[in-house]
Amino acid sequence: MTTERQGGVLIFQCDKCPETYDATTGVWSDAWQEAKTEGWRAFKLNEVWCHSCPDCSSDFARHPT
Numbered sequence: 124m125t126t127e128r129q130g131g132v133l134i135f136q137c138d139k140c141p142e143t144y145d146a147t148t149g150v151w152s153d154a155w156q157e158a159k160t161e162g163w164r165a166f167k168l169n170e171v172w173c174h175s176c177p178d179c180s181s182d183f184a185r186h187p188t
Contacts, residue, residue, distance in 0.1 A: 126151070135163065135174065142176035 125136040133146045133154040144163055146154030155163075162177030 137176040137179055138173045139175050139179040142178065144176065
């Protein structure tokens with residue numbers, strides 16, 4: 124997942140599609156909690172963490188690449 128900081132807040136991008144989530148905070152743990160509440164998920168594939176938006180979560184778990 125790409126994470127960017129813009130204007131003091133964090134923006135997450137799905138690893139499977141161009142979908143983004145704009146958090147309301149710049150604190151990573153709080154921002155990720157917001158994203159999870161909105162359906163974003165994290166998956167560990169081998170040694171790499173991947174993250175997905177709500178639309179890609181089930182597909183990403185079955186087909187990570």
